[in-house]
Amino acid sequence: MNYFEFYELPLRFELDTAALQQRFYANSKKYHPDFYTLTDAAKQAEILELSTLNNEAYQTLRDPDRRMAYLLRLQGALGEEGQNKIPQDFLMEVMDLNETLMELEFDYDAAAYERVRGEVAALEEALWRAIAPRVVAYRGEAGQAVDLEAIKNYYLKKRYLLRIRENLNKFAAR
DSSP states (O other), X not given: XXXXXXXTOOSOSSOOHHHHHHHHHHHHHHTOGGGGTTSOHHHHHHHXXXXXXXXXXXXXXXXXXXXXXXXXXXXTOSOSTTXXXXXXXXXXXXXXXXXXXXXXXXXXXHHHHHHHHHHHHHXXXXXXXXXXXXXXXXXXXXXXXXXXXXXXXXXXXXXXXXXXHHHHHTXXXX
């Protein structure tokens, strides 16, 4: 059973977070191990498994990035770690950012740091604006394979930019 089925929610990148939270709390009460202490070991193990599933599902679906990765994997669009390729045109686009990042490691420059931060933020915003209509419109239908490929590419690009941002954060204390 996948996390969306567990919560009886549609396969969507955009979820009603209030409904998700409500179902999580209801399941937390329903599957709380303390209510099953007098049942047999098999039932206790089943409840513990359901309680764990409830927590894992909630942690995944409440976070938009984790939800996106989960749904992409569920739909077969995203491979395991290391099996996905970031589009080459994007890598060429961010080559200058990476070069500036390497230069910052050897010779910190506050102006260059701020410029790269601004460029990363602008890239993230542009990527989101380009993909947002597809993300919002996605309904888990078979004919949306092209949308899944585009959303996967967005996800991979966003993760790449996150790594750049994490590297930039090393310089934030300077």
